[in-house]
Amino acid sequence: MVHYNEFQAIVLAGGKGSRMTELTAGQPKCLLPIANVPMIWYPLQILERSGFKEAIVVVSELTKFEVSAALDKLGLKIKLEIVGIPGAEDLGTADSIRLIHEKIYTDFLVISCDLIANIDISKILNLYRKHNASITALMLPVPKVPDDFVTPGPKSKQKPETDLIGIDNNTGRLVFLASASDFEETFNISQRLLRRHTNFTVHSKLMDAHLYIINKWVLDFLVYNKNFTTLKGELLPYIVSKQLSRPKSVDDRNTSMVQVDLKEDIFRFAVEKPLDKLIRKMSAFNDHSTDLEEAYYGDIIRCYGHISNEKFGLRANTVQMYHFANAKILEWWGANGKTTEQLALLPNISSTATIHSTQMQECYVDDNSTIEEKTSLKHSYIGSNSVVESKTRVSQSVIMGHVTIKQRCVIHNCILCNGCTIEEGTELKDCLVGAQHIVTSGSQHSREVLTDADRLIEF
Numbered sequence: 001m002v003h004y005n006e007f008q009a010i011v012l013a014g015g016k017g018s019r020m021t022e023l024t025a026g027q028p029k030c031l032l033p034i035a036n037v038p039m040i041w042y043p044l045q046i047l048e049r050s051g052f053k054e055a056i057v058v059v060s061e062l063t064k065f066e067v068s069a070a071l072d073k074l075g076l077k078i079k080l081e082i083v084g085i086p087g088a089e090d091l092g093t094a095d096s097i098r099l100i101h102e103k104i105y106t107d108f109l110v111i112s113c114d115l116i117a118n119i120d121i122s123k124i125l126n127l128y129r130k131h132n133a134s135i136t137a138l139m140l141p142v143p144k145v146p147d148d149f150v151t152p153g154p155k156s157k158q159k160p161e162t163d164l165i166g167i168d169n170n171t172g173r174l175v176f177l178a179s180a181s182d183f184e185e186t187f188n189i190s191q192r193l194l195r196r197h198t199n200f201t202v203h204s205k206l207m208d209a210h211l212y213i214i215n216k217w218v219l220d221f222l223v224y225n226k227n228f229t230t231l232k233g234e235l236l237p238y239i240v241s242k243q244l245s246r247p248k249s250v251d252d253r254n255t256s257m258v259q260v261d262l263k264e265d266i267f268r269f270a271v272e273k274p275l276d277k278l279i280r281k282m283s284a285f286n287d288h289s290t291d292l293e294e295a296y297y298g299d300i301i302r303c304y305g306h307i308s309n310e311k312f313g314l315r316a317n318t319v320q321m322y323h324f325a326n327a328k329i330l331e332w333w334g335a336n337g338k339t340t341e342q343l344a345l346l347p348n349i350s351s352t353a354t355i356h357s358t359q360m361q362e363c364y365v366d367d368n369s370t371i372e373e374k375t376s377l378k379h380s381y382i383g384s385n386s387v388v389e390s391k392t393r394v395s396q397s398v399i400m401g402h403v404t405i406k407q408r409c410v411i412h413n414c415i416l417c418n419g420c421t422i423e424e425g426t427e428l429k430d431c432l433v434g435a436q437h438i439v440t441s442g443s444q445h446s447r448e449v450l451t452d453a454d455r456l457i458e459f
Contacts, residue, residue: 026435
C-alpha cells in the first residue's frame with residue numbers, strides 16, 4: 001500500500017443537504033445511515049484503501065462533536081482531523097476549502113461525504129501525475145434507477161440535473177463542462193477548441209462525482225478570488241474555460257500596475273515551474289499527433305476527466321439517491337451473495353442487539369435495538385436503540401436510530417428518521433417519516449411525507 005505524501009485528502013461534510021431536508025432535519029447529512037453506516041464512512045474507506053494515512057474532514061461547527069463521536073466508533077485506521085467551520089452548512093464547497101487553506105500545503109484531493117462508490121482512485125491520481133494537471137475530476141456513469149423503483153414520499157416529476165462533459169477521447173483532457181440547464185437547445189463550441197481537440201465526446205450520461213485532484217496553485221488563486229463559492233458549479237468550469245487562454249502581456253512602459261489586477265489574473269498563479277518546463281521541452285513526449293506543435297500546445301492550465309468503468313457509484317444527495325443506495329448497497333458491494341471485506345467488518349446483527357424474531361431475511365440491526373417475537377423483517381436496516389414490537393412486518397425500509405414501531409404495524413418501502421414513533425396498527429407504504437414525528441395509531445398512509453413543517457423550516 002502506498003502512502004501518498006504528495007497529496008492531502010479533504011472530505012467535505014459540512015453541507016446541510018438542501019435537496020433532502022426531510023432526512024437531514026434530525027441529524028447531519030454526513031451521518032445519514034447507509035447499510036447502518038454513516039454515509040461518510042464510504043468516502044473515508046475509499047481514501048483508506050487507497051493508502052491515505054490522514055485526512056481533513058470539514059464539518060459545521062455546530063455538528064463537530066456529533067460527527068467526531070460517530071467517526072470514533074467506526075474503527076477506521078486513517079487519522080482524521082475534524083475541522084469545524086461556523087456556518088458551514090450555508091457555505092459553498094469552494095468557500096469551505098478557502099477557509100481551511102492554511103492547513104493545505106501541497107496538492108490535494110477533495111471528496112464529498114455523499115460519494116457512495118467502490119472505486120480505485122489510483123487511476124485518477126496517475127492521470128493527474130502524468131500530465132502535471134491543474135485539476136483532474138472523476139466522472140461516473142449516471143446511475144440507472146429501475147422504472148419500478150419507488151422513492152418514499154409523493155411522486156415527483158423533478159428531473160435530475162444533467163451535466164454536459166466534454167472529454168478528449170485520446171488524452172482525457174476535460175475540454176468542456178456545463179450544466180444542460182444553462183442551454184435551451186444548442187450550445188456553441190469555439191473554433192479554437194475544435195482545432196486543438198479534433199476528437200472529443202460531449203457526454204450527457206456522466207456525472208461529476210465531486211472527487212477532484214487539485215494543484216496547489218488553484219488553491220492560491222481561490223484564496224484571492226472570493227467570487228467563487230462552489231467547486232463544481234463555478235470554479236471548475238472557469239478553470240476548464242481558461243485552458244486555451246494565454247497570459248496577458250503587460251507593457252511596463254504604457255501600463256500602470258493599477259490597471260493590472262494581479263489578484264484577478266489567473267496566470268499570476270498558474271505559473272509553470274522552470275524545471276517542469278525544461279523537462280517538457282527536452283522530452284519526446286507529446287499528447288497529440290495532429291501537428292508539430294509542442295506538447296499541450298504550451299497550455300499552462302490543464303484539466304482532465306477520468307471516466308471510471310466501475311459498475312456503480314452515486315452521490316446520495318437526494319432522497320431518491322439515498323434510498324437507492326440503501327436498496328442496492330449490499331448487491332453492489334457483494335460478490336456471490338456475500339458482502340465485501342469492507343462491509344463484512346461491520347456485522348449485520350450487532351452483539352448488543354436483542355433479537356427474538358425468527359423471521360428475518362437480509363436485515364442489518366444496529367447496537368442496542370430490540371426485535372420482539374412474532375415479527376417479520378425483510379431487506380431492511382434497523383438503526384441503534386430502536387424497537388420493533390410484536391406482530392409487526394417491516395420490509396425494504398430504512399429505520400434510523402431511536403425509532404419505535406409498536407404492535408401490529410405494516411411498514412413497506414419507507415424511511416423512518418431518528419426518534420420517530422409509529423403507533424399501534426399503523427400501515428405505511430412508500431412513506432417518509434420525519435425525525436421525532438409521531439404517527440397516530442390505526443392510520444394508513446401511502447406516498448406521503450409525514451413530518452412537522454416547522455421542523456423543516458427551522459433547519
